[in-house]
Structure formats: C-alpha cells, structure tokens
Amino acid sequence: DTGVSQNPRHKITKRGQNVTFRCDPISEHNRLYWYRQTLGQGPEFLTYFQNEAQLEKSRLLSDRFSAERPKGSFSTLEIQRTEQGDSAMYLCASSSRDTQGANVLTFGAGSRLTVL
Amino acid sequence: AQSVSQHNHHVILSEAASLELGCNYSYGGTVNLFWYVQYPGQHLQLLLKYFSGDPLVKGIKGFEAEFIKSKFSFNLRKPSVQWSDTAEYFCAVTSLSGTYKYIFGTGTRLKVLA
Numbered sequence: 001d002t003g004v005s006q007n008p009r010h011k012i013t014k015r016g017q018n019v020t021f022r023c024d025p026i027s028e029h030n031r032l033y034w035y036r037q038t039l040g041q042g043p044e045f046l047t048y049f050q051n052e053a054q055l056e057k058s059r060l061l062s063d064r065f066s067a068e069r070p071k072g073s074f075s076t077l078e079i080q081r082t083e084q085g086d087s088a089m090y091l092c093a094s095s096s097r098d099t100q101g102a103n104v105l106t107f108g109a110g111s112r113l114t115v116l
Numbered sequence: 117a118q119s120v121s122q123h124n125h126h127v128i129l130s131e132a133a134s135l136e137l138g139c140n141y142s143y144g145g146t147v148n149l150f151w152y153v154q155y156p157g158q159h160l161q162l163l164l165k166y167f168s169g170d171p172l173v174k175g176i177k178g179f180e181a182e183f184i185k186s187k188f189s190f191n192l193r194k195p196s197v198q199w200s201d202t203a204e205y206f207c208a209v210t211s212l213s214g215t216y217k218y219i220f221g222t223g224t225r226l227k228v229l230a
Binding site: 040104 | 121125150160167168212218219223
C-alpha cells in the first residue's frame with residue numbers, strides 16, 4: 001500500500017476551464033475527505049464520503065464544485081468554470097478507525113491548481 | 117460555530133530551546149484532538165492525537181500535548197527542539213458524534229535555527 005495518491009500533482013488552467021482531480025485512498029479506508037489549502041492557511045474542509053455516500057459538504061463550497069466516489073474507492077473532485085480564486089492546493093485524505101477507535105486522517109501529497 | 121485557533125503564526129527558536137504552541141478550539145460535545153505536521157516539501161503527517169484517557173499524550177519525535185478540557189486547549193510542547201523540527205504545525209479537532217469532519221487551525225510555522 002503506497003498511501004493516498006493524488007493526480008495530477010499540478011494543474012495550470014485558464015479561467016473558465018473545467019478541471020478534475022483524482023484521489024486514490026488507502027484501500028481499507030472507508031472515509032475519504034477533500035480539503036483545500038491556500039498559502040498561510042490551514043486545510044479548509046470541502047466534503048467527505050463514507051464509502052460511496054457523500055455525507056457532508058461545506059456550505060462555503062460553490063455549486064461549481066462537485067465530488068464523487070462512485071464505487072466507494074477512488075474519488076474525483078471537479079471544478080467547473082474555474083476562477084482565479086480557486087487557485088489552491090487540493091488535499092485528499094482517507095481514514096478508518098485505528099486500534100483506539102480514533103478516526104485518523106492520512107493525507108495525500110495534494111494537487112496544486114493554478115488558474116491564470 | 118466550530119473553530120480552531122492557533123495563536124502563534126510564526127515562531128523562531130534556536131536549537132535546544134523549548135517549544136510550546138497554543139491551540140484552542142470551539143466545538144460542542146466530546147472531541148478528538150490532533151496535531152499534524154508538514155515538513156518542507158512533504159505532505160501532512162500525524163504528530164499525535166488525543167482520543168480518551170490520559171490528557172497528556174506523547175507523539176513522535178519527542179512531542180507531547182496536553183488536553184485541558186476546562187480551557188478548551190490542546191497545546192503542543194517539546195522540551196528541546198532540533199533543526200529538523202522546522203515545519204508547519206496544524207492543530208485539528210473532530211467530534212466523536214455525528215459528523216466526522218475535521219476542523220483545522222491556520223497553522224504555526226516553526227523555524228529552528230542551527
């Protein structure tokens with residue numbers, strides 16, 4: 001198991017274009033999270049899945065953002081009609097309960113989006 | 117609203133100095149608390165966690181944190197920092213009931229001078 005994998009690592013796009021990021025979680029983890037991080041800020045929650053069900057979505061999340069986890073394995077995050085304010089690092093994390101019963105996140109390396 | 121506050125945004129220390137990073141949270145109910153670290157060029161990694169039991173928890177690389185429920189605090193400490201501790205540190209909280217969403221603080225950037 002190589003941990004949480006995210007692709008692409010870096011995406012440069014023009015304003016108005018659509019972009020899609022993919023996350024492959026640790027195989028036995030049933031929860032999958034998407035976060036966004038900008039310079040000088042902590043990770044900001046976007047959404048999370050338990051298996052294939054999207055259980056929570058941030059109220060800050062524009063309707064241009066959509067996430068799926070069709071078979072409860074990998075997930076995609078799509079941003080439509082990108083804006084310069086969408087430029088950020090998009091982080092994926094997965095989790096399951098550890099031996100203590102704590103829900104511990106394991107993060108991927110992130111996908112950096114630059115919107116020109 | 118649920119929130120996490122980290123008071124120190126930038127900290128500069130010399131090697132062997134002691135470290136304490138503050139973290140306060142606002143979150144109803146029973147919580148799990150975490151410190152994550154991000155070394156330069158690397159992804160976020162778990163440093164330590166509080167789930168239940170002893171409020172003083174020990175993590176990797178000599179770090180520890182104390183959960184003080186009455187103060188809604190979970191401060192990170194290390195008696196003697198090393199140059200390799202240069203990194204960004206994030207405090208996070210999640211609830212034990214209902215949502216499994218994590219809320220993160222804004223982070224503290226630590227620089228240790230050799």
